Amino acid sequence: MAEPELLLDSNIRLWVVLPIVFITFLVGVIRHYVSILLQSDKKLTLEQVSDSQILIRSRILRENGKYIPKQSFLMRKFYFNNQEDGFFKNTKRKVVPPSPMTDPSMLTDMMKGNVTNVLPMILIGGWINWTFSGFVTTKVPFPLTLRFKPMLQQGIELLSLDASWVSSASWYFLNVFGLRSMYSLILGQDNGADQSRIMQEQMSGAAMAMPADTNKAFKAEWEALELTDHQWALENIEEELMSRELDLDGMFSKELPTGIF
Amino acid sequence: MGHVKEINVLIIVFTEMRDKLRKWREDNHRNSEQIVDVGEELINEHASKLGDDIWIIYEQVMIAALDCSRDDLAWTCLQELKKQFPGSQRVKRLAGMRLEALEKYEDASKQYDSILQDDPTNTAARKRKISILKAQGKSAEAIRELNEYLEQFVGDQEAWHELSELYINEHDYGKAAFCLEELMMTNPHNHLYCEQYAEVKYTQGGLENLELSRKYFAQALKLNNGNMRALFGLYMSASHIAASPKVNATVKKANVKYAAWATNQINRAYQLAGRGTKENKCSVKAVEEMLESMQITMS
Numbered sequence: 298m299a300e301p302e303l304l305l306d307s308n309i310r311l312w313v314v315l316p317i318v319f320i321t322f323l324v325g326v327i328r329h330y331v332s333i334l335l336q337s338d339k340k341l342t343l344e345q346v347s348d349s350q351i352l353i354r355s356r357i358l359r360e361n362g363k364y365i366p367k368q369s370f371l372m373r374k375f376y377f378n379n380q381e382d383g384f385f386k387n388t389k390r391k392v393v394p395p396s397p398m399t400d401p402s403m404l405t406d407m408m409k410g411n412v413t414n415v416l417p418m419i420l421i422g423g424w425i426n427w428t429f430s431g432f433v434t435t436k437v438p439f440p441l442t443l444r445f446k447p448m449l450q451q452g453i454e455l456l457s458l459d460a461s462w463v464s465s466a467s468w469y470f471l472n473v474f475g476l477r478s479m480y481s482l483i484l485g486q487d488n489g490a491d492q493s494r495i496m497q498e499q500m501s502g503a504a505m506a507m508p509a510d511t512n513k514a515f516k517a518e519w520e521a522l523e524l525t526d527h528q529w530a531l532e533n534i535e536e537e538l539m540s541r542e543l544d545l546d547g548m549f550s551k552e553l554p555t556g557i558f
Numbered sequence: 559m560g561h562v563k564e565i566n567v568l569i570i571v572f573t574e575m576r577d578k579l580r581k582w583r584e585d586n587h588r589n590s591e592q593i594v595d596v597g598e599e600l601i602n603e604h605a606s607k608l609g610d611d612i613w614i615i616y617e618q619v620m621i622a623a624l625d626c627s628r629d630d631l632a633w634t635c636l637q638e639l640k641k642q643f644p645g646s647q648r649v650k651r652l653a654g655m656r657l658e659a660l661e662k663y664e665d666a667s668k669q670y671d672s673i674l675q676d677d678p679t680n681t682a683a684r685k686r687k688i689s690i691l692k693a694q695g696k697s698a699e700a701i702r703e704l705n706e707y708l709e710q711f712v713g714d715q716e717a718w719h720e721l722s723e724l725y726i727n728e729h730d731y732g733k734a735a736f737c738l739e740e741l742m743m744t745n746p747h748n749h750l751y752c753e754q755y756a757e758v759k760y761t762q763g764g765l766e767n768l769e770l771s772r773k774y775f776a777q778a779l780k781l782n783n784g785n786m787r788a789l790f791g792l793y794m795s796a797s798h799i800a801a802s803p804k805v806n807a808t809v810k811k812a813n814v815k816y817a818a819w820a821t822n823q824i825n826r827a828y829q830l831a832g833r834g835t836k837e838n839k840c841s842v843k844a845v846e847e848m849l850e851s852m853q854i855t856m857s
Contacts, residue, residue, distance in 0.1 A: 350713035
């Protein structure tokens with residue numbers, strides 16, 4: 298339906314849209330540095346380190362086992378998967394699910410996570426809502442249903458206004474999620490300002506549920522290794538190699554590189 | 559030649575010196591004399607310009623100084639690091655290394671034990687303890703300790719390589735081959751591991767091992783066409799198999815073909831190497847004669 302285009306005051310762009318972007322971005326950067334300061338050292342036990350390396354070795358055996366002779370591959374597979382004394386069969390780690398009550402460091406971690414991420418978002422969201430209220434900030438490029446109106450048009454009491462026109466609060470939230478890629482560009486991956494990742498972690502259950510996973514991980518590796526077969530990559534290597542002449546270009550040049558300098 | 563290079567070092571600008579040190583650090587070069595020269599100059603003259611880089615340079619120069627028996631320099635570096643990072647385990651390890659260099663193995667061992675008490679997962683301290691055993695010539699104990707270490711830290715490639723070297727020195731080629739297999743699995747594109755494995759198999763001898771060694775020499779060549787050692791190895795293993803009385807005719811024929819191909823490539827390489835030089839004809843002829851003399855009579 299043809300709707301009358303609303304023409305917004307360009308002052309809105311200058312004094313609302315851009316400041317909100319800047320504020321969100323700066324708050325994100327500050328959050329990142331604060332989280333670095335508040336980070337507590339993660340102490341790993343010897344067993345955890347050892348287990349993770351063993352899992353990696355098993356994975357490499359599955360992936361690159363084809364480069365070693367068949368006998369060696371079978372020997373290692375036997376070591377891991379043997380019915381009587383295979384490593385994956387026999388090793389049972391003590392499972393201690395890290396609930397927030399029993400593990401005090403986990404509790405403080407969660408609190409710190411909440412303080413640095415959720416609290417600023419709420420505070421600043423509220424402040425922006427209060428400061429920049431009563432007018433329409435921007436228009437989202439796709440049509441929305443009327444149900445979105447109360448959520449996106451806080452403070453604007455026009456029944457006939459298209460739901461695509463949103464208030465500054467929703468522009469703020471849009472920024473919070475949209476600037477995530479900017480953060481990875483500027484702060485590098487795995488940065489503390491990456492809110493959605495943190496929220497995903499919280500949603501997917503207790504963080505660092507590693508001990509329980511170890512037994513499951515062992516079982517998974519056992520199954521995967523059982524299924525792996527040995528396809529020796531060197532079966533026809535001589536034919537492949539000798540099908541053409543060796544490429545000796547560049548091997549012998551008049552000026553040999555002089556040592557380190 | 560060495561002296562000319564040293565003078566060139568001193569003339570080079572500060573940034574070049576710092577960049578060279580960084581390159582050596584990243585590539586893990588062990589050119590300790592050069593590091594000591596460049597590093598000492600950098601520390602004494604340009605300390606202020608280095609900023610926070612200076613700490614890692616102190617570490618690098620200290621280790622190089624220990625290599626060159628420059629205990630004075632090593633002590634200075636250690637003191638600076640201790641002042642800046644008191645209670646750091648990394649600095650404690652450096653202190654232990656200095657004790658090792660002074661052959662005070664007991665004290666060094668105690669130092670590493672104290673690190674391990676605080677942090678049982680510290681790999682550097684464990685590896686230094688094994689190095690102490692190696693330095694004292696107790697290779698059997700070193701092998702045992704290294705095996706225990708590897709049981710815990712299966713992924714430490716440096717350690718696997720070290721263990722393979724220790725086994726080769728003890729002539730336990732079967733176990734050395736096992737270690738090299740681990741390395742080949744984790745680094746399938748590294749032609750040097752393939753070549754080393756092939757050499758160990760060749761040394762073990764026996765028809766099966768010779769076949770394996772020929773295959774792995776071929777693999778090394780496939781990964782790096784310029785690996786002359788692998789090329790010679792391929793020739794040798796193929797010739798040996800062909801000359802063995804136990805093989806049947808088809809295998810013999812195949813191996814003779816491989817050996818002939820290898821000979822061609824060797825000749826080509828030597829031709830290319832000596833392009834345009836007077837000695838070329840002599841060296842090519844020498845190679846041909848050598849190959850003929852190595853020809854084990856095919857009966």
